[in-house]
Amino acid sequence: MRRKTRQIHVGKVAIGADAPIAVQSMCTTYTRDIESTVAQIHRLEEVGCELVRVAVPEEVDALALGEIKKRIHIPLIADIHYKHSLALEAIRQGIDCVRINPGNLINGRKSLEQIVAACKERGIAMRIGVNSGSIDALDQRAQMQRVQVRLRDDGVLERTDPAEMRRKEREHLAERMVNKALEYLSWCEELDFHEIKVSLKSSSPLTAVEAYRRFSERSDYPLHLGITEAGTLVTGAVKSAVGLGMLLSQGIGDTIRVSLSAEPEEEVPVAYEILRSLELRNRGVTFVSCPSCGRVEIDVIQVANEVERRLSKVQTPIHVAVMGCVVNGPGESRDADVGLAGGKGRGVLFRKGEVIKTVPEDQFLDAVLKEVASLLPEHEAKVIYPEGGIQDRAGVHRTRVEGIGVSVAKS
Numbered sequence: 001m002r003r004k005t006r007q008i009h010v011g012k013v014a015i016g017a018d019a020p021i022a023v024q025s026m027c028t029t030y031t032r033d034i035e036s037t038v039a040q041i042h043r044l045e046e047v048g049c050e051l052v053r054v055a056v057p058e059e060v061d062a063l064a065l066g067e068i069k070k071r072i073h074i075p076l077i078a079d080i081h082y083k084h085s086l087a088l089e090a091i092r093q094g095i096d097c098v099r100i101n102p103g104n105l106i107n108g109r110k111s112l113e114q115i116v117a118a119c120k121e122r123g124i125a126m127r128i129g130v131n132s133g134s135i136d137a138l139d140q141r142a143q144m145q146r147v148q149v150r151l152r153d154d155g156v157l158e159r160t161d162p163a164e165m166r167r168k169e170r171e172h173l174a175e176r177m178v179n180k181a182l183e184y185l186s187w188c189e190e191l192d193f194h195e196i197k198v199s200l201k202s203s204s205p206l207t208a209v210e211a212y213r214r215f216s217e218r219s220d221y222p223l224h225l226g227i228t229e230a231g232t233l234v235t236g237a238v239k240s241a242v243g244l245g246m247l248l249s250q251g252i253g254d255t256i257r258v259s260l261s262a263e264p265e266e267e268v269p270v271a272y273e274i275l276r277s278l279e280l281r282n283r284g285v286t287f288v289s290c291p292s293c294g295r296v297e298i299d300v301i302q303v304a305n306e307v308e309r310r311l312s313k314v315q316t317p318i319h320v321a322v323m324g325c326v327v328n329g330p331g332e333s334r335d336a337d338v339g340l341a342g343g344k345g346r347g348v349l350f351r352k353g354e355v356i357k358t359v360p361e362d363q364f365l366d367a368v369l370k371e372v373a374s375l376l377p378e379h380e381a382k383v384i385y386p387e388g389g390i391q392d393r394a395g396v397h398r399t400r401v402e403g404i405g406v407s408v409a410k411s
């Protein structure tokens with residue numbers, strides 16, 4: 001059951017209460033480079049990004065925001081550290097939300113109060129972001145990982161339990177993060193400002209989970225979930241899936257960002273995959289493919305990867321399966337809107353549970369994509385299945401009898 005939060009708006013996107021859990025990302029371009037930033041935001045829009053954040057380290061970046069905002073279609077969030085003057089300029093430029101950590105603003109509360117006044121005047125939202133790294137945790141974390149050995153009076157050696165110490169430290173750190181966030185919120189509330197979402201990020205999924213859980217027991221402000229500095233594509237996707245998955249499955253979280261050391265366009269599909277796996281959003285392709293094994297009769301790995309890649313911009317909810325053989329293939333394929341189950345050098349194509357036809361392996365891509373396209377609105381169909389069909393094939397020929405990589409027999 002989703003936790004009941006109050007609802008705020010970031011531009012046209014509702015966050016909190018019963019609004020869909022929104023997916024956001026952050027540009028890697030220099031914000032002052034308007035062309036590159038707008039181009040990257042357009043690519044993010046194509047893969048379903050609903051909110052976008054940009055870094056504003058200097059005035060020249062703040063001054064670029066108005067032009068960027070004019071040329072994009074999703075709400076724009078400015079990420080500000082230290083200088084409240086940058087936040088004030090960003091707000092003047094027409095952004096939809098400002099992200100700050102009041103703890104690192106020069107002149108702290110005084111600066112926050114000026115930003116709040118500007119947000120109120122323009123009717124825009126604010127994210128208060130508290131990161132574990134900013135809660136002077138580093139020394140303590142180093143300490144907690146050190147095993148301590150103590151000689152008791154009776155001569156027995158006693159070792160600390162590092163896992164238990166880490167748990168205690170995590171709880172302590174999470175509590176300090178939550179207290180900080182609540183303190184900043186109280187500053188805003190004294191100014192009668194409530195259009196706020198909160199994030200409590202950490203690069204440790206368990207610390208973030210602990211902080212978000214504790215916060216949600218004590219406040220109903222909507223939460224922006226994220227595991228910060230999560231890592232590269234695989235590492236970051238796994239950490240985010242674990243951390244965000246634990247929270248979302250408990251009804252905590254109103255908007256999410258998956259942080260990856262990768263192109264931001266890669267973050268958005270991971271976020272949607274997390275939400276689809278928990279049945280919280282159904283936007284885009286639910287993709288099922290088997291890992292393949294010694295029973296496989298088609299090159300399922302390449303076919304599956306190629307089909308998934310070509311469907312990456314589809315936003316219509318659709319279920320597609322690519323399976324390697326007759327053991328699980330027909331079952332999974334039948335449950336899909338479009339499914340392919342491999343056989344010897346050929347595959348059976350299913351549409352909504354019905355067998356449509358058998359296709360030779362050099363036509364797998366064409367057959368699957370054509371069938372998917374027939375279920376999509378025209379603008380998406382055109383992107384995945386161009387006029388004239390798909391001429392490419394995916395993968396090498398393989399059968400158990402003939403082996404891998406022999407050429408495809410033409411009939």
Ligand code: SF4
Nearest residue numbers: 290292293296324325
């Ligand atoms: Fe192996 Fe067939 Fe299962 Fe794929 S569907 S993993 S090929 S048994």
